[in-house]
Amino acid sequence: MTTVVASSRPTSYWIIATLALVWNLIGVCMFYMQMTATPAQLATMPAEQQQVLAATPSWLNAAYGVAVFAGAFGAIGLLMKRRWAVILFQLSLAALVVQIAGTFAVTPAWSAMGPMSLAMPALILVIALFLLSYAGKAAARRWIG
Numbered sequence: 001m002t003t004v005v006a007s008s009r010p011t012s013y014w015i016i017a018t019l020a021l022v023w024n025l026i027g028v029c030m031f032y033m034q035m036t037a038t039p040a041q042l043a044t045m046p047a048e049q050q051q052v053l054a055a056t057p058s059w060l061n062a063a064y065g066v067a068v069f070a071g072a073f074g075a076i077g078l079l080m081k082r083r084w085a086v087i088l089f090q091l092s093l094a095a096l097v098v099q100i101a102g103t104f105a106v107t108p109a110w111s112a113m114g115p116m117s118l119a120m121p122a123l124i125l126v127i128a129l130f131l132l133s134y135a136g137k138a139a140a141r142r143w144i145g
Helices: 011-035 039-043 047-055 058-079 084-106 109-140
Strands: none
Touching: 011 058, 011 109, 039 047, 047 109, 058 084, 058 109, 084 109
């Protein structure tokens, strides 16, 4: 086991790492709810959302799962002060890009929901980019090792 001499981590590091974990755990919960939704629960969703979910292939659901679980474990890595957090945030971002692109390429998301269907994916993408960038800066500053 190697010892890394880390520079002092600011309070904002712990706040961002904690918020990253909360954000990604919300994603894990949303993934679980979507994967375990019963037909009765699906029937309560707007028709447009039902269309998109019905047209979603399993490989897109797999990308969704990889994105949220890699993000959650990346946040845990930040909290544990581990450099592998960067790799997990990279994996999360890559899976997210596959999920977003795939959703608009193979499901009726755009035709069913229009331009507003881009709002949440865009926000999630910005947050994923920020977390990856932040983890990279934390590694460069030797806050994680």
